[in-house]
Every structure is written in C-alpha cells, then in structure tokens.
Amino acid sequence: MVRRRTLVTLAALVLGASVTACAARYKPALAPGCHKTDSLVLMAQSVPSAQQVPCIASLPAGWTFEDLDIRRGTSSFSLDSDRAGHRAVEVRLFPSCRVAGATEIASDEVGTRRFERVESVVGEYRGTRYYVFDGGCVTYRFNFSRQGLAFVNEVSLAIGFISRQEIAQIANRKL
Amino acid sequence: MVISWLVVFVTDLRPYADDLDSAILRWVADLRSGALTRLMRRAQWLGADRTIVVLQLAVVAVALAFRRFRHVIVLAACSLFGVWMTSVVQVVVARPRPSAVEILGRWNGFSHPSRPVVGLSLTVVAAIYVLVPKGRWRIARAPDSADRRRGISPVNWVCLAVILLLCFAEVYLGVSHPTDVVLGGIMGVAIPLIAFRVLAPAEVFPITYRRQRTAHVDVGGRRGAAIQRAVGEQLGLEAESVEPFALEGSWGSTPVLIRLADPDRPTLFGKIYTATHLRSDRWYKLGRTLLYGRLEDEATFPTVRRLVEYEDYLLRVMWAAGLPVARTYGFLEITPEREYVIVNEFLTGAREIGDVEVDEAVIDDALRVVRGLWDAGLAHRDIKPANILVRDKKVFLVDVAFGEVRPSPWRQAVDLANMMVVLSLSSDPDVVYERARLLFSDDELAEAFAAARGVTLPNQSRARLRQDERDVLGRLRALAPPRPPIRIQHWSLRRIGLSVGVIAGAAVALFAFVNAVRSLQLW
Numbered sequence: 001m002v003r004r005r006t007l008v009t010l011a012a013l014v015l016g017a018s019v020t021a022c023a024a025r026y027k028p029a030l031a032p033g034c035h036k037t038d039s040l041v042l043m044a045q046s047v048p049s050a051q052q053v054p055c056i057a058s059l060p061a062g063w064t065f066e067d068l069d070i071r072r073g074t075s076s077f078s079l080d081s082d083r084a085g086h087r088a089v090e091v092r093l094f095p096s097c098r099v100a101g102a103t104e105i106a107s108d109e110v111g112t113r114r115f116e117r118v119e120s121v122v123g124e125y126r127g128t129r130y131y132v133f134d135g136g137c138v139t140y141r142f143n144f145s146r147q148g149l150a151f152v153n154e155v156s157l158a159i160g161f162i163s164r165q166e167i168a169q170i171a172n173r174k175l
Numbered sequence: 176m177v178i179s180w181l182v183v184f185v186t187d188l189r190p191y192a193d194d195l196d197s198a199i200l201r202w203v204a205d206l207r208s209g210a211l212t213r214l215m216r217r218a219q220w221l222g223a224d225r226t227i228v229v230l231q232l233a234v235v236a237v238a239l240a241f242r243r244f245r246h247v248i249v250l251a252a253c254s255l256f257g258v259w260m261t262s263v264v265q266v267v268v269a270r271p272r273p274s275a276v277e278i279l280g281r282w283n284g285f286s287h288p289s290r291p292v293v294g295l296s297l298t299v300v301a302a303i304y305v306l307v308p309k310g311r312w313r314i315a316r317a318p319d320s321a322d323r324r325r326g327i328s329p330v331n332w333v334c335l336a337v338i339l340l341l342c343f344a345e346v347y348l349g350v351s352h353p354t355d356v357v358l359g360g361i362m363g364v365a366i367p368l369i370a371f372r373v374l375a376p377a378e379v380f381p382i383t384y385r386r387q388r389t390a391h392v393d394v395g396g397r398r399g400a401a402i403q404r405a406v407g408e409q410l411g412l413e414a415e416s417v418e419p420f421a422l423e424g425s426w427g428s429t430p431v432l433i434r435l436a437d438p439d440r441p442t443l444f445g446k447i448y449t450a451t452h453l454r455s456d457r458w459y460k461l462g463r464t465l466l467y468g469r470l471e472d473e474a475t476f477p478t479v480r481r482l483v484e485y486e487d488y489l490l491r492v493m494w495a496a497g498l499p500v501a502r503t504y505g506f507l508e509i510t511p512e513r514e515y516v517i518v519n520e521f522l523t524g525a526r527e528i529g530d531v532e533v534d535e536a537v538i539d540d541a542l543r544v545v546r547g548l549w550d551a552g553l554a555h556r557d558i559k560p561a562n563i564l565v566r567d568k569k570v571f572l573v574d575v576a577f578g579e580v581r582p583s584p585w586r587q588a589v590d591l592a593n594m595m596v597v598l599s600l601s602s603d604p605d606v607v608y609e610r611a612r613l614l615f616s617d618d619e620l621a622e623a624f625a626a627a628r629g630v631t632l633p634n635q636s637r638a639r640l641r642q643d644e645r646d647v648l649g650r651l652r653a654l655a656p657p658r659p660p661i662r663i664q665h666w667s668l669r670r671i672g673l674s675v676g677v678i679a680g681a682a683v684a685l686f687a688f689v690n691a692v693r694s695l696q697l698w
Contacts, residue, residue: 030266038269038270038271038285041271042271042272042285045271045272045274048278069284070283070284070285071283071284072278072282072283171271
C-alpha cells in the first residue's frame with residue numbers, strides 16, 4: 001500500500017510538473033498576437049457579431065502580455081508595463097458599449113469610431129478609450145501608475161485590429 | 176488520456192480530430208429542435224460553477240457530519256488538482272470552440288477538456304466514494320475478497336446517466352467538441368477514482384451510517400485474511416476466524432476475537448492498531464495539551480510499532496508483578512510500520528464491572544489491584560468501567576497502553592480515585608470508602624480526591640457520574656479528609672506555541688473557505 005501511494009504521488013508530481021512546465025512555456029503563446037490564431041478564433045467566437053477583433057500587433061520594450069479571459073459575450077486581455085505598472089491596460093471586446101460622456105475624436109483604426117474619456121491625470125493616469133464598429137465595441141482601460149502621454153502612444157502602437165474574415169482565412173475555418 | 180494527447184498534438188493529428196469532431200457535431204446538430212434545445216440549455220446547468228460548488232459543499236457537509244475527515248481531505252485535494260489540471264491542459268492545448276455548428280449554450284475559456292464535464296464527473300465520482308457504502312448500492316471490486324462481485328450498481332448507473340446528459344448537452348449546444356467531453360469525462364472520473372482507491376480505500380476506511388468509533392477498522396476481507404495468516408506464521412497457531420468484539424467500549428483500537436481451529440486451544444483477544452489509531456492518539460494528546468497543558472507524559476508515539484511494543488511491554492511488566500492482566504502472546508505485524516495486532520489471552524466469562532454485582536469481595540479485590548500497582552511502581556492511567564473486567568469476583572485490568580512505569584505519586588493517586596469512583600457507581604460510596612481505609616491511609620485518600628479533577632476522570636466515568644442520580648464523587652470527596660484541590664493547569668512555551676498555531680491555522684482555513692465560497696471560483 002505504501003509503495004502504491006508513493007508511486008501514485010510520484011506520478012502525480014511528475015505529471016503535474018511536466019504539465020505546469022508546458023503551461024508556463026505556452027502562456028506567452030496564448031497572447032492574441034495579430035498573426036496567432038487560437039486565441040483570436042476564440043475571441044471572435046465570444047462575440048459572434050463583431051466584425052473586428054483586437055490583437056497585439058507588437059509589444060514595445062518594457063511591455064508584456066499578462067492574461068487572457070474569454071467567455072461567451074466578452075473577451076479581454078491585459079498588458080503589464082515595467083514603468084506604467086501591473087495590468088497597465090486592459091483591452092476588452094463587447095457586442096456593444098455606451099459611450100455617453102466620452103468625447104469623439106478622429107479614429108486611428110480603419111472602419112471604427114473612437115471615443116475618449118479621461119478620469120484622472122493627478123499623479124496617475126486613468127481613462128477609457130472606445131472603438132465602436134459594426135457588431136462590436138473595444139475598450140482600452142488605462143490604469144497607469146504615473147502620468148505619461150508616451151504610455152498611451154505605446155499602447156496605441158501595441159494594439160491593433162484584425163477583421164473576422166482575416167482570422168477565418170488564417171485559421172482556415174468558418175467563423 | 177495522456178497518450179491520446181501526445182498522439183494528437185505531437186504527431187500533428189489535430190486536423191483529423193477536428194474533422195471527426197465536426198462531422199459528429201453536424202450530425203448531432205441535425206437533431207436540434209426548439210424543445211430539445213430548451214431542455215439541453217437547462218441540462219447545461221448541471222455543469223455550472225455554482226452547481227458544482229454547492230454539490231461539493233453538500234458532500235463535505237455530510238462527510239463532516241459522519242466524521243469522515245480523511246475523505247474530506249481527499250475530496251478537497253481532488254477538486255484542487257482537477258481545477259489546476261484542467262486549467263493547465265486548456266492553456267497547453269488552446270483549442271477554440273467548435274466552428275462547424277452555431278453555438279447555442281454558455282461557455283467560458285478554451286474548449287479542451289470540457290471544464291463542466293470534468294467538474295461534474297469529478298464531483299459525482301467523489302460523492303460516490305464519500306457517501307455510498309460498499310455493497311448493494313456500490314458494487315466495488317475486491318480482488319482478494321471471497322464475495323468478489325463485478326458490475327455497475329444502481330447508483331453508478333444514475334451518476335453515469337447524469338454525466339452523459341451533460342456531455343450530450345455540451346455537444347448538442349455546440350459548446351464543446353465530442354473529444355473535449357470524452358477526455359473531460361475520463362479525466363474527471365480518473366482523478367477521484369485513483370485518489371480514493373489509494374488514499375482512502377474502502378477496505379480500510381469503509382463508508383457506514385451505523386454509529387461507530389472512527390478508530391475502528393473493517394476486520395473482514397483482506398485484513399481479516401491477513402490477520403489469520405499472521406497468526407499462523409508469527410504465532411504458530413491456526414486461526415479459524417477473526418471477528419469484531421466489544422467495539423463500543425474501545426476508543427483507540429479495534430478489538431477482535433481470534434478463534435483458533437484447535438478446539439482445545441483458548442480463544443484469543445486481539446487489538447488492531449493502525450496509523451489511523453496513532454493519529455487519533457496524537458490528536459487526543461494534542462487536545463489534552465491545549466486544554467490542560469502537559470498533565471504527565473503526554474508524549475506521542477512516533478510509529479504504530481512503538482505503540483504496540485509499549486503496550487506489550489507493559490502487559491509483561493504487570494504480569495511479572497503479579498497483577499491481574501491478560502497474558503500476552505506478543506504482537507502480529509500485518510503491514511510493517513503501519514498495522515499491528517496485539518494478541519492476549521481472552522478472559523472467557525469476564526464481564527465489564529458495570530454489568531456485574533459489585534459486593535465487598537469485588538471492592539476489596541479491585542482496591543488490592545490498585546495497591547499492587549502502587550507497590551510495583553506502576554500506574555494504569557485509564558481506569559474506567561470498560562477497562563475493568565470481573566470474573567468470579569476477581570478483577571482484571573485491560574487496555575494498559577496508557578500505563579506508566581515509575582509514575583508520580585499524583586498519577587497513582589488519580590488511579591485510586593478513578594477506581595473508587597467506578598466501584599461506587601456500581602455500589603455504595605460509603606462502603607467503598609470504608610473498604611479503602613483498610614488498604615490506604617487517610618492522607619492517601621485525601622490526595623486521591625484532591626487530584627480527581629475534570630480531565631483526570633475518563634470520559635466514560637464522567638458520563639456515568641452524570642447519569643447517576645446520586646452525587647457519587649461529591650460523597651467520596653466529603654468522606655475524604657479535606658485537602659485543597661491539586662491544580663492541573665500547566666502553562667509552558669510548548670502549550671502557548673501550540674495554541675497560537677492552532678488558532679492561526681483555523682483562521683487561515685476559515686479565511687480560505689469563506690473566500691472560495693464567496694468567489695465561487697472553485698470551478
């Protein structure tokens with residue numbers, strides 16, 4: 001009995017360690033890069049009406065992918081910054097969103113309307129950016145631990161959009 | 176399961192698996208109708224986070240009510256391992272939801288393995304192991320047992336139907352691929368199946384709804400056969416049967432009668448000690464240390480072997496001192512360092528002192544036994560009705576595992592007080608006191624009742640004192656010369672440290688439990 005228990009415990013530990021090692025290695029691969037498909041397909045599936053899906057175009061120096069949460073009706077991912085802080089920006093995809101109180105400005109993404117709402121610029125920077133398009137809406141929730149227009153610009157460069165058709169083509173599947 | 180993952184992902188067979196899944200999904204989607212879709216959406220509730228958490232908490236509540244702490248720990252470990260394993264595999268495999276059909280149900284995260292199916296299967300299988308007794312309702316395979324039976328019990332059928340319903344709902348609604356639910360089901364069943372069979376096997380930790388002490392183990396099946404074999408190999412005697420005996424009077428071991436095949440040989444009495452008994456002894460002594468400090472020699476035994484060796488040694492010492500204890504035959508090793516049986520002569524015809532008439536002859540003999548313990552420099556330390564047997568007006572002491580060689584005078588005084596309480600419960604305190612004065616001085620009797628406080632009285636004696644309409648202890652104290660009570664509260668750094676540790680541990684556990692319930696993030 002003792003031998004059986006030892007064997008089972010060892011097997012569980014070896015299996016656990018291997019799978020955890022795999023998971024740690026695979027975590028960066030979960031990042032919804034604009035050319036990676038698994039996460040993007042799932043994000044597109046979470047909001048079937050959305051014609052565009054946010055993705056990570058390229059991460060500037062000091063920025064890292066933090067986590068991804070995808071469920072029916074919404075998806076989100078967040079980025080860390082070594083200067084702007086943990087979860088400095090959270091990007092979320094919705095079927096629609098309310099933009100009352102936000103100011104519309106010229107959009108830097110094709111086929112979208114852009115709105116901005118600044119909540120705090122004292123000591124830290126907090127605000128929300130909205131991109132509204134056919135069948136969906138994407139919000140960038142900024143939560144920088146200190147002020148800096150440079151951070152906002154870096155986020156603008158880091159995050160892009162990919163159309164549903166492009167995802168379907170890359171993944172070679174119907175969406 | 177692991178092989179199928181490796182085959183699919185290492186050999187790049189994933190597109191073939193996707194094609195097969197898509198074909199099955201389309202075939203199932205052809206069955207869709209308004210009424211069936213509504214039904215399947217309801218069925219999806221079986222795998223919802225809240226359902227799983229509520230089910231698991233209900234199982235834990237029942238298990239705690241029946242003091243199945245080991246099962247609760249195994250269930251919690253399975254649950255945490257299942258959550259962790261599912262999350263990790265989902266990240267590694269990163270499989271999107273089905274795209275061959277329209278998704279009609281709720282979902283969360285990647286598709287493989289199906290989280291709701293893992294959660295429900297794990298909970299249902301664990302519930303069977305924690306709640307359902309082996310036998311008619313749960314047919315379990317017992318390889319070495321005479322009543323070897325195979326098959327699926329009614330409970331297993333019901334559970335299988337519930338899991339299959341959720342699997343079908345997930346596929347019907349297009350939420351999961353068929354391979355997601357199949358591998359999720361295998362994973363959810365395998366984790367508790369292996370864990371409970373290895374860490375809480377039914378042969379050792381049987382599920383029963385009869386009232387029984389937690390220390391008692393099942394003496395049938397493989398264990399019974401192993402004891403019979405050990406009697407033959409280690410004592411050179413042929414055992415015919417091993418059966419439980421007087422379980423209600425035993426707290427720390429499982430007493431058994433060993434009947435020998437030779438009719439001329441006497442029946443033997445055995446007590447099974449396992450690692451569980453050792454842990455019970457440790458918890459008991461920890462509780463006493465927390466409540467009272469270290470009364471005297473509350474050190475725990477490091478192994479079951481040491482516990483049995485000690486009891487065997489004390490039986491031999493008492494026997495050599497001419498005290499009336501059962502003759503020991505030594506002990507049997509069933510599983511090295513884990514399970515032992517101490518074997519004594521069976522005192523045929525002897526009955527517990529509470530069940531016989533206690534007259535002056537019995538009182539005198541019992542008091543002489545205490546005097547004998549004092550003179551031999553010994554203390555029994557657990558004198559209570561269950562440990563005093565009477566045969567033909569002669570008193571015998573049993574269960575000497577708590578005994579001590581060269582005890583303090585206080586400990587010996589407690590033995591005297593406990594014996595006088597037991598005798599008075601079955602007779603008259605005045606008579607007992609008068610007879611005691613023939614063997615003990617007034618000063619010794621005064622010390623005995625100054626020492627007899629709370630914890631020094633065994634639970635069984637305290638319970639009988641409460642049931643007795645007379646104030647037996649009060650009367651004995653009144654008869655003894657006045658003497659201030661002896662303090663039994665002893666504070667030490669160890670007691671303070673243990674108390675702080677236990678309170679902190681309980682607070683952390685409570686915090687973790689409340690957090691888990693509030694966030695409902697278990698599944």
